[in-house]
Amino acid sequence: MKDTTPIQLKEIGLKITPQRQAILKLLKGNETHPSAESIYSEISKKFPGISFATVYNTLSKLIEAGEIRELDIDPNKRRFDPCVAPHTHFYCQACGNIFDISHDFHLPLTIKRIDGHQVDVVQLNLKGVCKNCRKIP
Amino acid sequence: MKDTTPIQLKEIGLKITPQRQAILKLLKGNETHPSAESIYSEISKKFPGISFATVYNTLSKLIEAGEIRELDIDPNKRRFDPCVAPHTHFYCQACGNIFDISHDFHLPLTIKRIDGHQVDVVQLNLKGVCKNCRKIP
DNA sequence: TCATAAATTATAATAATTATAAAATAAGAA
DNA sequence: TTCTTATTTTATAATTATTATAATTTATGA
Ligand SMILES: [Mn+2]
Ligand SMILES: [Mn+2]
Ligand SMILES: [Zn+2]
Ligand SMILES: [Zn+2]
Numbered sequence: 036m037k038d039t040t041p042i043q044l045k046e047i048g049l050k051i052t053p054q055r056q057a058i059l060k061l062l063k064g065n066e067t068h069p070s071a072e073s074i075y076s077e078i079s080k081k082f083p084g085i086s087f088a089t090v091y092n093t094l095s096k097l098i099e100a101g102e103i104r105e106l107d108i109d110p111n112k113r114r115f116d117p118c119v120a121p122h123t124h125f126y127c128q129a130c131g132n133i134f135d136i137s138h139d140f141h142l143p144l145t146i147k148r149i150d151g152h153q154v155d156v157v158q159l160n161l162k163g164v165c166k167n168c169r170k171i172p
Numbered sequence: 173m174k175d176t177t178p179i180q181l182k183e184i185g186l187k188i189t190p191q192r193q194a195i196l197k198l199l200k201g202n203e204t205h206p207s208a209e210s211i212y213s214e215i216s217k218k219f220p221g222i223s224f225a226t227v228y229n230t231l232s233k234l235i236e237a238g239e240i241r242e243l244d245i246d247p248n249k250r251r252f253d254p255c256v257a258p259h260t261h262f263y264c265q266a267c268g269n270i271f272d273i274s275h276d277f278h279l280p281l282t283i284k285r286i287d288g289h290q291v292d293v294v295q296l297n298l299k300g301v302c303k304n305c306r307k308i309p
Numbered sequence: 310t311c312a313t314a315a316a317t318t319a320t321a322a323t324a325a326t327t328a329t330a331a332a333a334t335a336a337g338a339a
Numbered sequence: 340t341t342c343t344t345a346t347t348t349t350a351t352a353a354t355t356a357t358t359a360t361a362a363t364t365t366a367t368g369a
Binding site for chain 3: 221
Binding site: 105107108109110113125127128134136138140141142143146149150151152153154155156157158159160161162163164165166169 | 242244245246247250262264265271273275277278279280283286287288289290291292293294295296297298299300301302303306
Protein backbone atom coordinates (compact mmCIF):
# COMPACT_ATOMS: atom_id res chain seq x y z
CA MET A 36 0.00 0.00 0.00
CA LYS A 37 1.19 3.44 -0.93
CA ASP A 38 2.57 5.58 1.85
CA THR A 39 0.48 8.69 2.05
CA THR A 40 2.35 10.28 4.92
CA PRO A 41 2.81 13.94 4.07
CA ILE A 42 6.51 14.34 4.47
CA GLN A 43 6.19 18.10 4.05
CA LEU A 44 5.21 18.59 7.68
CA LYS A 45 8.19 16.70 9.02
CA GLU A 46 10.44 18.57 6.65
CA ILE A 47 9.44 21.93 8.01
CA GLY A 48 9.78 20.81 11.60
CA LEU A 49 6.12 20.38 12.44
CA LYS A 50 4.55 17.44 14.18
CA ILE A 51 2.31 15.32 12.03
CA THR A 52 -1.25 15.59 13.29
CA PRO A 53 -4.47 14.46 11.61
CA GLN A 54 -5.71 18.04 11.53
CA ARG A 55 -2.61 19.31 9.78
CA GLN A 56 -2.67 16.44 7.33
CA ALA A 57 -6.26 17.27 6.47
CA ILE A 58 -5.52 20.96 6.01
CA LEU A 59 -2.51 20.21 3.85
CA LYS A 60 -4.50 17.76 1.75
CA LEU A 61 -7.25 20.30 1.24
CA LEU A 62 -4.79 22.96 0.18
CA LYS A 63 -2.71 20.85 -2.17
CA GLY A 64 -3.67 21.72 -5.72
CA ASN A 65 -6.57 23.85 -4.51
CA GLU A 66 -7.16 26.72 -6.93
CA THR A 67 -10.03 28.42 -5.09
CA HIS A 68 -7.78 30.54 -2.85
CA PRO A 69 -9.68 29.51 0.28
CA SER A 70 -10.25 31.65 3.35
CA ALA A 71 -9.72 30.42 6.92
CA GLU A 72 -13.49 30.08 7.20
CA SER A 73 -13.84 27.92 4.08
CA ILE A 74 -10.96 25.71 5.18
CA TYR A 75 -12.52 25.35 8.62
CA SER A 76 -15.92 24.43 7.13
CA GLU A 77 -14.47 21.81 4.83
CA ILE A 78 -12.20 20.20 7.41
CA SER A 79 -15.04 20.17 9.93
CA LYS A 80 -16.77 17.49 7.86
CA LYS A 81 -14.03 15.01 8.68
CA PHE A 82 -12.98 16.54 12.00
CA PRO A 83 -16.13 17.92 13.63
CA GLY A 84 -14.16 19.09 16.62
CA ILE A 85 -11.45 21.08 14.89
CA SER A 86 -11.03 24.62 16.14
CA PHE A 87 -10.46 27.85 14.27
CA ALA A 88 -7.27 28.37 16.23
CA THR A 89 -5.83 25.21 14.72
CA VAL A 90 -6.68 26.39 11.23
CA TYR A 91 -5.11 29.78 11.77
CA ASN A 92 -2.09 28.33 13.56
CA THR A 93 -1.44 25.81 10.83
CA LEU A 94 -1.82 28.40 8.10
CA SER A 95 0.64 30.68 9.89
CA LYS A 96 3.19 27.89 10.16
CA LEU A 97 2.78 26.96 6.51
CA ILE A 98 3.24 30.59 5.45
CA GLU A 99 6.34 30.86 7.65
CA ALA A 100 7.73 27.75 6.00
CA GLY A 101 6.96 29.13 2.56
CA GLU A 102 4.64 26.24 1.72
CA ILE A 103 1.71 28.54 0.98
CA ARG A 104 1.20 32.27 0.60
CA GLU A 105 -1.30 34.88 1.49
CA LEU A 106 -2.98 37.22 -0.99
CA ASP A 107 -3.82 40.89 -0.49
CA ILE A 108 -6.80 41.11 -2.77
CA ASP A 109 -9.96 40.30 -0.83
CA PRO A 110 -10.90 43.40 1.18
CA ASN A 111 -12.87 41.32 3.68
CA LYS A 112 -10.69 38.42 4.66
CA ARG A 113 -7.36 36.67 4.34
CA ARG A 114 -7.10 34.32 1.36
CA PHE A 115 -4.51 31.59 0.92
CA ASP A 116 -2.78 30.10 -2.08
CA PRO A 117 -0.87 26.81 -2.07
CA CYS A 118 0.86 27.87 -5.26
CA VAL A 119 3.77 30.05 -4.26
CA ALA A 120 5.07 30.62 -7.79
CA PRO A 121 4.43 34.23 -8.81
CA HIS A 122 1.25 34.74 -10.77
CA THR A 123 -1.47 37.32 -11.27
CA HIS A 124 -4.88 37.15 -9.58
CA PHE A 125 -8.34 38.34 -10.49
CA TYR A 126 -10.85 39.12 -7.73
CA CYS A 127 -14.53 39.24 -8.63
CA GLN A 128 -16.23 42.08 -6.80
CA ALA A 129 -19.59 40.41 -7.37
CA CYS A 130 -19.05 36.85 -6.09
CA GLY A 131 -15.75 37.15 -4.23
CA ASN A 132 -14.11 34.34 -6.15
CA ILE A 133 -10.43 34.64 -7.02
CA PHE A 134 -9.06 33.34 -10.30
CA ASP A 135 -5.49 32.64 -11.33
CA ILE A 136 -4.40 34.57 -14.40
CA SER A 137 -1.73 32.75 -16.30
CA HIS A 138 -1.02 35.53 -18.77
CA ASP A 139 2.49 36.88 -18.37
CA PHE A 140 2.47 40.61 -17.68
CA HIS A 141 6.26 40.78 -17.49
CA LEU A 142 6.36 41.95 -13.91
CA PRO A 143 9.58 43.07 -12.26
CA LEU A 144 9.84 39.83 -10.31
CA THR A 145 13.55 40.03 -9.74
CA ILE A 146 13.63 43.59 -8.47
CA LYS A 147 15.34 43.74 -5.08
CA ARG A 148 15.35 47.47 -4.50
CA ILE A 149 13.27 50.49 -5.43
CA ASP A 150 13.48 54.04 -4.09
CA GLY A 151 15.73 52.63 -1.37
CA HIS A 152 13.14 50.11 -0.20
CA GLN A 153 13.87 46.40 -0.04
CA VAL A 154 11.34 44.53 -2.17
CA ASP A 155 10.37 41.04 -1.00
CA VAL A 156 6.96 40.56 -2.63
CA VAL A 157 5.48 41.63 -5.95
CA GLN A 158 1.75 41.21 -6.52
CA LEU A 159 -0.36 42.17 -9.51
CA ASN A 160 -4.06 42.22 -8.66
CA LEU A 161 -6.91 42.67 -11.09
CA LYS A 162 -10.46 43.32 -9.95
CA GLY A 163 -13.82 43.50 -11.67
CA VAL A 164 -16.65 41.17 -12.62
CA CYS A 165 -15.84 37.57 -13.42
CA LYS A 166 -16.86 35.55 -16.44
CA ASN A 167 -19.65 33.79 -14.55
CA CYS A 168 -21.12 36.87 -12.89
CA ARG A 169 -21.24 38.75 -16.19
CA LYS A 170 -23.79 36.23 -17.49
CA ILE A 171 -26.19 36.85 -14.63
CA PRO A 172 -27.17 40.50 -15.14
CA MET B 173 -10.49 86.96 1.47
CA LYS B 174 -10.02 83.80 -0.46
CA ASP B 175 -13.00 81.47 -0.67
CA THR B 176 -11.97 78.15 0.77
CA THR B 177 -15.32 76.46 0.26
CA PRO B 178 -14.61 73.00 -1.08
CA ILE B 179 -16.77 72.93 -4.15
CA GLN B 180 -16.05 69.24 -4.62
CA LEU B 181 -18.71 68.17 -2.11
CA LYS B 182 -21.44 70.17 -3.81
CA GLU B 183 -20.35 68.81 -7.15
CA ILE B 184 -20.83 65.22 -6.08
CA GLY B 185 -24.21 65.88 -4.55
CA LEU B 186 -23.20 65.90 -0.90
CA LYS B 187 -24.15 68.43 1.70
CA ILE B 188 -21.34 70.61 2.93
CA THR B 189 -20.69 69.89 6.58
CA PRO B 190 -17.75 70.94 8.75
CA GLN B 191 -16.83 67.30 9.29
CA ARG B 192 -16.71 66.55 5.60
CA GLN B 193 -14.74 69.68 4.88
CA ALA B 194 -12.20 68.65 7.48
CA ILE B 195 -11.91 65.12 6.11
CA LEU B 196 -11.55 66.39 2.58
CA LYS B 197 -8.92 68.92 3.63
CA LEU B 198 -6.97 66.24 5.46
CA LEU B 199 -7.07 63.94 2.45
CA LYS B 200 -6.16 66.49 -0.21
CA GLY B 201 -2.54 66.00 -1.18
CA ASN B 202 -2.05 63.50 1.64
CA GLU B 203 0.55 60.93 0.64
CA THR B 204 0.45 58.78 3.76
CA HIS B 205 -2.45 56.60 2.59
CA PRO B 206 -4.32 57.05 5.87
CA SER B 207 -6.57 54.51 7.53
CA ALA B 208 -10.01 55.33 8.92
CA GLU B 209 -8.48 55.30 12.36
CA SER B 210 -5.72 57.79 11.50
CA ILE B 211 -8.23 60.08 9.82
CA TYR B 212 -10.49 59.86 12.86
CA SER B 213 -7.62 60.67 15.23
CA GLU B 214 -6.50 63.66 13.25
CA ILE B 215 -9.97 65.12 12.69
CA SER B 216 -10.79 64.60 16.37
CA LYS B 217 -8.33 67.36 17.27
CA LYS B 218 -10.55 69.93 15.59
CA PHE B 219 -13.86 68.10 16.05
CA PRO B 220 -13.63 66.27 19.38
CA GLY B 221 -17.11 64.87 18.92
CA ILE B 222 -16.79 63.37 15.47
CA SER B 223 -17.86 59.76 15.21
CA PHE B 224 -16.26 56.87 13.39
CA ALA B 225 -19.47 56.38 11.46
CA THR B 226 -19.07 59.83 9.92
CA VAL B 227 -15.52 59.03 8.85
CA TYR B 228 -16.52 55.73 7.28
CA ASN B 229 -19.65 57.19 5.70
CA THR B 230 -17.75 60.09 4.18
CA LEU B 231 -15.01 57.84 2.87
CA SER B 232 -17.62 55.57 1.26
CA LYS B 233 -19.27 58.52 -0.44
CA LEU B 234 -15.95 59.84 -1.69
CA ILE B 235 -15.01 56.44 -3.07
CA GLU B 236 -18.40 56.16 -4.77
CA ALA B 237 -17.86 59.54 -6.34
CA GLY B 238 -14.39 58.55 -7.50
CA GLU B 239 -12.74 61.31 -5.46
CA ILE B 240 -10.52 58.88 -3.59
CA ARG B 241 -9.69 55.21 -3.85
CA GLU B 242 -9.06 52.30 -1.57
CA LEU B 243 -5.92 50.15 -1.60
CA ASP B 244 -5.66 46.40 -1.13
CA ILE B 245 -2.22 46.23 0.34
CA ASP B 246 -2.45 46.51 4.12
CA PRO B 247 -3.54 43.14 5.48
CA ASN B 248 -4.88 44.72 8.67
CA LYS B 249 -7.03 47.64 7.61
CA ARG B 250 -8.49 49.68 4.81
CA ARG B 251 -6.17 52.38 3.48
CA PHE B 252 -7.23 55.35 1.39
CA ASP B 253 -5.56 57.35 -1.34
CA PRO B 254 -6.72 60.77 -2.56
CA CYS B 255 -4.70 60.25 -5.72
CA VAL B 256 -6.84 58.20 -8.07
CA ALA B 257 -4.39 58.19 -10.96
CA PRO B 258 -2.91 54.69 -11.37
CA HIS B 259 0.40 54.19 -9.59
CA THR B 260 2.32 51.48 -7.80
CA HIS B 261 2.50 51.16 -4.02
CA PHE B 262 5.05 49.82 -1.59
CA TYR B 263 3.94 48.51 1.81
CA CYS B 264 6.51 48.20 4.57
CA GLN B 265 5.93 45.02 6.53
CA ALA B 266 7.93 46.47 9.42
CA CYS B 267 6.30 49.86 10.02
CA GLY B 268 3.09 49.61 8.00
CA ASN B 269 3.78 52.75 6.01
CA ILE B 270 2.77 52.88 2.37
CA PHE B 271 4.86 54.68 -0.21
CA ASP B 272 3.99 55.78 -3.71
CA ILE B 273 6.27 54.37 -6.37
CA SER B 274 6.50 56.61 -9.36
CA HIS B 275 8.50 54.24 -11.54
CA ASP B 276 6.52 53.13 -14.57
CA PHE B 277 6.21 49.35 -14.71
CA HIS B 278 4.21 49.45 -17.94
CA LEU B 279 1.15 47.84 -16.47
CA PRO B 280 -1.79 46.77 -18.63
CA LEU B 281 -3.86 49.76 -17.50
CA THR B 282 -6.15 49.73 -20.50
CA ILE B 283 -7.01 46.04 -20.41
CA LYS B 284 -10.76 45.57 -20.35
CA ARG B 285 -10.99 41.81 -20.53
CA ILE B 286 -8.92 38.80 -19.55
CA ASP B 287 -9.90 35.13 -19.54
CA GLY B 288 -13.48 36.31 -20.04
CA HIS B 289 -13.43 38.46 -16.92
CA GLN B 290 -14.23 42.17 -16.99
CA VAL B 291 -11.31 44.12 -15.55
CA ASP B 292 -12.12 47.36 -13.71
CA VAL B 293 -9.09 47.79 -11.45
CA VAL B 294 -5.40 47.05 -11.88
CA GLN B 295 -3.11 47.27 -8.86
CA LEU B 296 0.58 46.55 -8.56
CA ASN B 297 1.67 46.11 -4.96
CA LEU B 298 5.20 45.74 -3.69
CA LYS B 299 5.97 44.68 -0.14
CA GLY B 300 9.11 44.44 1.94
CA VAL B 301 11.13 46.63 4.27
CA CYS B 302 11.19 50.36 3.66
CA LYS B 303 14.15 52.65 3.38
CA ASN B 304 13.74 53.92 6.95
CA CYS B 305 13.23 50.55 8.59
CA ARG B 306 16.30 49.10 6.90
CA LYS B 307 18.49 51.52 8.82
CA ILE B 308 17.21 50.37 12.21
CA PRO B 309 18.40 46.73 12.38
C1' DT C 310 -38.21 81.49 8.95
C1' DC C 311 -39.59 76.86 8.04
C1' DA C 312 -39.87 72.17 6.31
C1' DT C 313 -37.49 68.32 5.30
C1' DA C 314 -34.22 65.27 3.59
C1' DA C 315 -29.68 64.30 4.71
C1' DA C 316 -26.05 63.90 7.97
C1' DT C 317 -24.16 63.16 12.53
C1' DT C 318 -23.86 60.94 16.71
C1' DA C 319 -24.04 57.33 20.30
C1' DT C 320 -24.47 52.84 20.54
C1' DA C 321 -24.91 48.13 19.44
C1' DA C 322 -23.86 44.43 16.35
C1' DT C 323 -21.01 41.81 13.33
C1' DA C 324 -17.04 39.59 11.39
C1' DA C 325 -12.36 38.24 11.24
C1' DT C 326 -8.58 37.30 13.76
C1' DT C 327 -5.61 36.69 17.85
C1' DA C 328 -4.66 35.49 22.75
C1' DT C 329 -4.94 32.39 26.78
C1' DA C 330 -4.77 28.45 29.35
C1' DA C 331 -6.08 23.75 30.21
C1' DA C 332 -6.26 19.13 28.17
C1' DA C 333 -4.59 16.01 24.71
C1' DT C 334 -1.09 13.97 21.89
C1' DA C 335 3.11 13.10 18.78
C1' DA C 336 7.61 11.65 18.98
C1' DG C 337 11.82 10.49 20.80
C1' DA C 338 14.22 8.33 24.91
C1' DA C 339 14.55 4.76 28.10
C1' DT D 340 6.63 -0.93 24.88
C1' DT D 341 6.25 2.60 28.20
C1' DC D 342 7.51 7.09 29.78
C1' DT D 343 8.43 11.99 29.35
C1' DT D 344 7.90 16.25 27.59
C1' DA D 345 7.46 19.75 24.35
C1' DT D 346 4.11 20.61 21.03
C1' DT D 347 -0.46 20.91 19.56
C1' DT D 348 -5.32 21.16 19.99
C1' DT D 349 -9.31 22.83 21.90
C1' DA D 350 -12.62 25.87 24.24
C1' DT D 351 -13.11 30.25 25.29
C1' DA D 352 -12.39 35.03 25.77
C1' DA D 353 -10.52 39.20 23.91
C1' DT D 354 -9.41 42.34 20.32
C1' DT D 355 -9.81 45.01 16.15
C1' DA D 356 -11.92 46.82 12.21
C1' DT D 357 -16.06 47.76 10.21
C1' DT D 358 -21.12 48.13 9.62
C1' DA D 359 -25.93 48.75 11.25
C1' DT D 360 -29.56 51.22 13.88
C1' DA D 361 -32.11 54.81 15.50
C1' DA D 362 -32.56 59.17 17.69
C1' DT D 363 -30.98 63.88 17.25
C1' DT D 364 -29.11 67.60 14.72
C1' DT D 365 -28.22 70.34 10.71
C1' DA D 366 -27.74 72.04 5.82
C1' DT D 367 -30.34 73.70 2.28
C1' DG D 368 -33.72 75.47 -0.49
C1' DA D 369 -38.61 77.21 -0.45
MN1 LIG E 1 -3.27 31.73 -7.23
MN1 LIG F 1 -0.73 56.36 -3.58
ZN1 LIG G 1 -18.05 36.52 -9.97
ZN1 LIG H 1 9.17 50.78 7.35
